[in-house]
Amino acid sequence: MTTISAKIDNTDKNLFETICTSMGINISAAINAFVKATIRENGLPFAMKATDDPYIYSEENMKILRKSINQIENGSGQVHELKEIPQ
Template sequence: MAQATLTARVDEKDKINFDAFCSNVGLNTSTAINLFVKAVLRENRIPFEIAQSSDPFFSQSNLEYVKKSIQELRTGKGTAHELIEVDDE
């Protein structure tokens, strides 16, 4: 079977910790990623639950604040600013 290269960008510390974990359980990083790929293809889904974290941005109080701010802008009680985009690398 022909081999292909899969490239992914991850946080440097996460990579170091993942490499260490793989080594500790007797795998190399490539083998661990291949295990993940095979599980996805076998199960036709991500092989673990993905749930919304407790990200404070999505907290009820913050969402209420955002809605209130939008309403204030719509009634002329605020200043709208242009979005400043930053290139992530």
């Protein structure tokens, strides 16, 4: 592991931290996700957005997402249709 240091506006840092917290992650996890996705996509990969839906970032759902990410990174993932979450 290594440390990356970046200078950003204090207001931006606080807003970013608030958004990360609302998604159930910390700044380090968000940056690591961005770095991994950038490497995988060989370019800027996606936009992460906060949500008011607590189900999306529930511990149960995050466990499923982590397992799926691990499978894809290990080459054993399968493409499938996503099911709509009932409202």
